Amino acid sequence: MTGKVKFSYGPMDCGKSTLALQIDHNLARQGRQGLLLVRHDRSGNAQITSRIGITRQALEVEADTDVRAVVRQAWERGKHVDYLIVDEAQFLSPEQVEQLAELADESCIDVYCFGIATDFRSVLFPGAQRLFELADELQPVQVEVLCWCGRPGRFNARVADGVVLRTGDTVFVADTVPNPDSGSTGEVNSGPTRSSTELATVRYQVLCRRHFRLGEVGPDASGQGQLQLA
Numbered sequence: 737m738t739g740k741v742k743f744s745y746g747p748m749d750c751g752k753s754t755l756a757l758q759i760d761h762n763l764a765r766q767g768r769q770g771l772l773l774v775r776h777d778r779s780g781n782a783q784i785t786s787r788i789g790i791t792r793q794a795l796e797v798e799a800d801t802d803v804r805a806v807v808r809q810a811w812e813r814g815k816h817v818d819y820l821i822v823d824e825a826q827f828l829s830p831e832q833v834e835q836l837a838e839l840a841d842e843s844c845i846d847v848y849c850f851g852i853a854t855d856f857r858s859v860l861f862p863g864a865q866r867l868f869e870l871a872d873e874l875q876p877v878q879v880e881v882l883c884w885c886g887r888p889g890r891f892n893a894r895v896a897d898g899v900v901l902r903t904g905d906t907v908f909v910a911d912t913v914p915n916p917d918s919g920s921t922g923e924v925n926s927g928p929t930r931s932s933t934e935l936a937t938v939r940y941q942v943l944c945r946r947h948f949r950l951g952e953v954g955p956d957a958s959g960q961g962q963l964q965l966a
């Protein structure tokens with residue numbers, strides 16, 4: 737009897753964190769014991785955040801975290817671990833994904849990973865790529881996100897002042913759209929420090945392939961009324 741690794745993936749805002757929290761809720765209700773892990777939640781906190789408004793505390797996975805050690809520490813505290821919920825799994829290193837696979841194979845733990853596949857340049861994140869290579873099950877997350885033109889949106893464009901960016905740090909973690917009231921963008925990013933003005937204009941927008949290629953963000957290029965994700 738071994739565990740399984742399942743990777744649920746999709747564009748930004750398709751319901752991945754919500755699904756993660758739903759699965760955790762239903763497994764716990766059945767008496768199974770799990771750990772929630774996350775790397776770079778949009779909130780900047782060690783939690784899993786759903787845009788619907790539900791959050792759950794989680795253990796932050798750092799760049800050098802050995803996830804096997806996290807499970808061993810739980811065992812040492814006397815906690816049985818039946819499953820892991822890992823959100824924002826695209827940010828894991830390939831080595832951390834391999835550690836999750838080892839936990840499934842050797843410790844009979846079911847591992848549920850959730851994340852986006854490609855970055856703002858439409859390139860696979862290393863963690864997502866390793867999950868596509870190793871997972872037992874791959875599941876596109878069910879809620880369709882549409883491009884402004886109505887076609888299915890698959891590409892997570894990074895947009896600054898209506899322009900689709902093609903260069904920059906792969907990791908740019910943001911928790912909400914700019915907050916004009918506080919003057920603060922509420923942004924957390926692990927890239928080089930950016931000015932608040934620079935942060936205030938950067939957001940993500942899911943586009944279809946054609947409009948991602950063409951860099952067209954829709955008639956209201958200012959982003960007002962557009963689905964602003966982060």
Ligand SMILES: Nc1ncnc2c1ncn2[C@@H]1O[C@H](COP(=O)(O)OP(=O)(O)O)[C@@H](O)[C@H]1O
Binds near residue numbers: 748749751754788879
């Ligand atoms: N006020 C709302 N009422 C109903 N559904 C909502 C609401 N706000 C967000 N959602 C749903 O939540 C989804 C985003 O959920 P979330 O788990 O945060 O996505 P992801 O983790 O993939 O970015 C949206 O696609 C939408 O379907």
Ligand SMILES: Cc1cn([C@H]2C[C@H](O)[C@@H](COP(=O)(O)O)O2)c(=O)[nH]c1=O
Binds near residue numbers: 776
């Ligand atoms: C495309 C892209 C995204 N990110 C960040 C932005 C968000 O914080 C997360 C995705 O979160 P969601 O729950 O799927 O909305 O990833 C990034 O750092 N780099 C990128 O290229």
